[in-house]
Amino acid sequence: MSETNAKAKSVKGCHTFDEILDVEYGQKGTPERNEFERGAEAFILAERLKEERLKAGLTQEQLAAKIGTKKTYISRIENGKADVQLSTLFRIFEGLGKRVSLTIL
Incomplete structure (x- = not known):
């Protein structure tokens, strides 16, 4: 059986999302899982930025002009x-009329 088929069969026996992540990316704390989680966090932040920009009715170009950067950077x-640097993240969301709050876990 190929590794892909073995993983697919293993995933079918999972009952929680965490179990699926364990099969696909390894246990929490492993390099593969850490890399996946960093990528997922970046994706969530990017989607939130896009969502808030669209809610504000701004194009990427308009937001960039408002905070003093280039459209390509927003894109x-x-x-x-x-x-993205934290200071830039704060500027972007301020430009959207939002505040950023950090929680350290």
């Missing part, structure tokens, strides 16, 4: 292709 952030 790269929204597509998960750029890391």
